[in-house]
Amino acid sequence: MRVHAIRLEGASIDQDTRLRQYIVQQEGQPLGRVQVRKSIQNLFGTGRFADIRAEAEPTADGQVDLVFVTDENFFVGRITVDGIPRRGPSESQLINSTKLDLGELFVQEKLPLAMDYILRVLRDQGFYVATVTADQERHPEVQQVDLKFHIVPHARARVGQVTFQGDAGYTPEQLIAISQLHTGDEVTSGKAQRALERVRKKYSKQERLEADVALLKSEYRPESNRVDYTFSVQRGPSVDLHVEGASLSQRKLKKYVPIYEENAVDDDLLNEGRRNIRDYFQTNGYFDVNVDFKQVPAGADHRHVEYIIEKGERHKLSDLVIDGNKYFSEELIRERMLLQPKGWLLSHGRFSQSMLTRDVQSITELYHANGFQQVNVTTQVQDDYEGERGRMRVSIRIIEGTQTLVSSLKLTGNYAVSESTLRDLLTTTEGQPFSDFNLATDRDSIVNYYFNHGFPDVGFEADSQPANGDATRMNVTYSLREGQPVFVDHVVITGLRYTKPYVVARELEVHDGAPLSQSDMLETQRRLYDLGIFNQVDLAVQNPEGAAREKNVLLQLTEARRWTFNYGIGLEIATGSDPGATNTVQGRTGVSPLFSFDATRINFLGRNHTLIFKSRLGRLQQRGLFIYQAPRFFDSENLKLTFTTFYSDTRDVRTFTAQRLEGSVQLEEKLSKITTLLYRLTYRRVKVDPRTLVLDPTQIPLLSKPVRIGMPSFSYIRDKRDDPLDSHKGTYTTFDIGVAGRFLGSEASFTRFLVQNSTYHAFRKNWVFARSTKVGILAPSRSTDLIPLPERFYAGGSNTLRGFAINQAGPRDPETGFPLGGNAMFVNNFELRTPTIPLPFVENNLSGVIFHDMGNVFDTTGNMWHGLFRSQQPDKEQCKLLTLTATCDLNYVSQAVGGGIRYKTPIGPVRFDLGYNLNPPLFPIRREARSDTLTRFNFFFSIGQTF
Known part of the structure; x- marks a missing residue:
């Protein structure tokens, strides 16, 4: 009998079409037992069905209709838990305890086990009489079952x-x-x-x-x-641990001898402590140290352990010589070594036998990875070198041997991917060094490429044989088994409560019909996490064990809490900042309490928009800030729109207190990973409190007049730094220009220009030379226009010129001596940043900085260009004259040197800087009938690098 038609019952229409590719029996062909059996096996192999049976229905013309009757499998989908008790386990803990993985085959027998696992977690939390029930919600269209567990906790035990x-x-x-x-x-x-x-x-x-x-x-x-x-x-016996022959604090002893950490005493732990103590003394210059231990009986309730240390003479590793290296430079080899000769930071150098052993191993592995299979690395340690007592010389002799090269490379089994595509991925090529490390790297590259292009079952084998018996030339063969490609059937998204579906859809890199790519799934997960609106993003392949060529990708999302509140209290400490010192020209070291309250509402309207409120309350500043952020403006990934409004009452400098009400709109355009453009329109109204103006009384009405500023501006940012918080290499450039014009309702008319360039150069081992140059210019539209005080440039402090207290640089009021700000600014900073310095308590988190700052604030642009060539204040004697006709010129380059320390933290380095002004300005104070010179020493404590 011939087969008239073939039908699948129990499968949806779209599945029916796709499943026909697994049916060997064809319509119009004779019905065959073998073909039917093979068809059933193929359908079972897809993993989609729990049961399949074949039925033959006779037709009127003597043929048969072949019907495959199926019972579909279901797979684990979204799991939720409700009724979780207060101060009980988290929802994620309970879900993980079920041991049901997203996308796996759902077996009804596992459900009671999952409920029992949840009960175990609840009992561990004290809920011994809790009950758990479960509901199933099946979605036949995607063969998924969602599970809902309901907890009734009852009273805690x-x-x-x-x-x-x-x-x-x-x-x-x-x-x-x-x-x-x-x-x-x-x-x-x-x-x-x-x-x-x-x-x-x-x-x-x-x-x-x-x-x-x-x-x-x-x-x-x-x-x-x-x-x-x-x-x-x-309780066991008490253990008395002592050191003989050397001084070692109990804190260090407990650190190096692991019996305290393990709460046990045995020979293995004591030997480990012996080695640790030896390494400690060797790294401190006692390279010949000998450490041993003994246990002395001291009664049934007491054990005495004694470490005997023979320190020997203290040495200095003055010479570290590397010889025989031809293929690699000495600098490259030293970068991989732990041994260090004496220097400024390490007065005795760094040496221990274990370090030397690790360095030999590191050098050997470097050569092996580059084809030198026969490399031999030997060492020689010479004490009292050249007759100088305690001077040590370490020689490392490298015999490279012959480099093994790849003679030929052959790829087989690659049918879906061209050989040229695969060769572009490989490290191993003809004429290049041969090494097992490169073979392993190539394997990972090829397998990952196939994984990311829909071949989850790819196999890889590497074989290498000497070419014509020459052990220095290798023939390499890569054999591939590609397996069947797998494609995405549907992307099933669950867990959205407030978020609009399109917000998630536009972040997807996994799409229906595309090859099932591991990298696309990971990229999708990363992009969704980067939105900041999901606590958990889980992606899984449905039916992972099945052989189906189209599989669903399940995306399960857990939305984050939409409201976040932060409270804070702290201190501001710096020179020249005491807001209470209203009658002191230079101010004095001040401490101001600082309070903060912030509220953030994420995922506003379900569109991934954000509302932010920030407030600061201190003696120097009271500020309230409101921000509305709308990423992906016009549905462009590179555009971000931000509305900002804030009010602040700020003592910007010692001269005045400004009340500022400001609103702005900003469009941020991300041109590339390193380049950003900012387009801004800002309106602000600034009022200077006349009661706080410490100026010539004749100027107070003019400078305290409220000013409305309307300013469109443009910023260009190019950031190539390796780490914005603690940069070691790269560059950072910003260019900002804004125009305040009366055509926008501005009551002051001027152009503002500010450019900054910073460079970072790493050299030797973790040393960094950093430079930053900043130039600012304010150009009034008319020579008679006056730039309002709050709009002027100010400098001095931890982020500009550390030879000045906060905002103390530049022009000053001759009557009172207080700073006025200027229309031009030049600041240049040099920093030499040291590697981390290993010290007790802080370990490898402390480093140092030596800096030189130069620059000033100038009253006009013209005076800035002239002042840049002046290293000393001109006509100082004129500044001592207190007559109304006398003029005091402060247009010169001030210079400061100093040093600081940096303590590494997860949010950036905490820093303390001490600056010394080499040429502080002299200025008159007519009101007090005297002149004064700014203090030379200033210190600052803050977070983050200077630039």
Whole structure:
């Protein structure tokens, strides 16, 4: 009989079309048992079906209709949990405990197990009478089942009877007080474990490092909803650890001897401590140190461990010589070494036998990775070199041997990908060095390429044989088994509650019908996390074990909390900043409390827009700021629109307090990874409080007049730094120009120009030379126009000129001596940043800085160009004259030198700088009938590098 038609029952229409490719039996052909069996096997292999049976239905013309009746499998989809008790486990903990993975085959028998796992987590948290039920929501169109677990926690159990057994050395009442585990306490996760740790810590403080404290059993009593605990406590002997022959603090001893960390004493741990102590003394110049230990019996309740140290003479590693290297430069080899000769930061150098061994291994691996399979690295350590006592010379001799090269490279089995495409991925090519490292690298490159182009089952084998018996020339063969390509059937998105679907859709790199790509899935996950509106982004392939050629990709999202509130309190400390010193020209070292409150609303309207409110309250500044951010303006990934409005009452300099109300709109355009353009329109109204103006009284009405400024501006930013928080290499350039014009309703008319360029150069081993140059110009539209005080340039402080206190550079009021700001500014900073300096307590987190700052604020642009060629203040004697006709010229380049320290933190370095002004200005104070000179020393404490 011939087959008239073939149908699949139980499969959706679109699946019916795709599933026909697995059916061997063809319409119009004779019905064959083998073909039907093979068809059923193929359909089962897709993983989509739980049961398949074939039925033959006769037709009127003597043929048959072949019907495959299917029962579809379902796969795990979204899992949610409700009814989670307060101070209980998190939802993610409970979901993970079910051991049901997104996209895996759902088996009904696993559901009771999943509920039992949830109950175990709840019992661990004290909810012994909790109940768990589960609902299933099936989605046949995508063969997915969503699971909803419902928890009824009931009352949390409490601690019942607490019993201690064994030789504890304490009464039960004392142990209860030490463990802080009291009858009637609520049972929470880890409560018993924390009680154990407290008891162990108590014994550890008594040097009883072998104390054995364990939980024997915990027994739940349902009639009272209480849990009884029974502990075993054996205090063990006290351990006395001493050092003979050298001075080593107890803190360091506990750091290097791991018996304190492991709470145990055995030969392995003591030997590890011996090696650590040896390395410590060797890194401090005692290269011949000998360390041994012995255990001295001291009674049944006491053990005495003694480390015997023979330090020997202190040495200096003055010479580190590398010889025989022809293929690699000495500089490249030294970069990979731990040994360091003496220098400014390491007065004795850095040497230990273990370091030398690791360096030999590192050099050997470097040569092996570049084809030198027979390389031999030997060392020679010479003490009292050239007759100088304590001087050490380390020689590293490299015998490179013959380099093994690739003679030929052959690829086989690549049918879907061209050979030229694969060769572009490879490190191993004809004529290049041969190494196992390169073979492994090539394997990863090829396999990842196939994974990312829809071939999840690709196989790779590498074979290498000497060419014509020559061991220095290798024939390499890469054999591939591509397997069947897999494509994306549908992308199934779940978990959206507030977020608009298009917000997620535009971030997807995985699309229907495209090859199933691992890199596209990871990129999608990264892009969605970068939005900042999801706590969790899970991607998985549905039916991962099946052989189907089209598979669904499941995207499960957990939205983040939309509201965030932050509170803060801190201090501002710097020279010249005390807002209470209103009658002191230079100010004095000030400490101002600082309070902050911030509120952020993310995912506003479900569009990934953000509302931000920030406030600061201190003696120098009171500010409120509101920001509305709309990324992907006009649906462009490179455009971001920001509306900003704020009010501030700020003591900008010691001369005045300004009240500023400002609103702006900014469009940010990301041209590339390193280039950004900013287009801004800003309106602000600035009012100077006349009561705070410390100026010539005749100028107060003019300078305290409220001013409205309307300014369109443009900024160009090019950022090639490796790390914006702590740069080591690269460049950073900004160009900003703005025009305040009366055509926009501005009451002052001027052009503002500001450009900054910073460069960072790394050299030797983690040294950095950094430079920053900043030039600013304010150009009034008319010579008679006056630039309002708050719009002028000011300099001085931790981020500009550290030879001045905050905003103390530049022109000054001759009557009162207070700074006025200027229409031009030039600032140049040089910094030499040291590598980290290993020190006790701070470890490798501390580094130093030596800096030179030069520049000033000038009253006009013309005076800036002239002043740049002046290294000293001109006509100082004129500044001592107090007559109305006398003029004091402050247009020159001020210079300062200094140093600072940086402490590395996750949010950037914390820094302290001390600056010394080499040529501070002299200026008159007519009101007090005297002249004054700015202080030479200034210090600053802040976060982040200077530039």
